[in-house]
Amino acid sequence: MDIPSGWSHSDDGKALLRTYEFADFSEAFAFLTRVAMEAEKADHHPEFTSVWNKVKFRLTSHDAGGVTERDVKLAKIIDSLR
Numbered sequence: 455m456d457i458p459s460g461w462s463h464s465d466d467g468k469a470l471l472r473t474y475e476f477a478d479f480s481e482a483f484a485f486l487t488r489v490a491m492e493a494e495k496a497d498h499h500p501e502f503t504s505v506w507n508k509v510k511f512r513l514t515s516h517d518a519g520g521v522t523e524r525d526v527k528l529a530k531i532i533d534s535l536r
């Protein structure tokens with residue numbers, strides 16, 4: 455499966471990973487808010503961790519137990535919101 459550039463597969467192959475860095479926490483959180491609204495629309499939700507100016511995503515399809523086209527689509531949406 456082709457994945458968008460900037461994303462990688464987790465070691466177990468079950469998720470797509472990407473870390474974004476921002477100027478500060480406020481920028482990072484504003485980005486997360488945009489992602490949250492689009493994830494709701496897509497009915498596909500990212501796992502994420504946030505530490506000050508960095509946001510790390512892990513995309514997987516729980517029902518399928520791995521990466522599907524829904525994750526690839528969400529990755530592209532997230533990229534478009536950066």
Ligand SMILES: C[C@H](O)[C@H](O)[C@H]1CNC2=NC(N)=NC(=O)C2=N1
Nearest residue numbers: 497498499500514515516517518
């Ligand atoms: C019913 C609804 O479509 C499912 O629960 C969705 C919601 N969001 C989801 N998000 C993610 N990342 N994986 C899923 O399998 C998933 N399932």
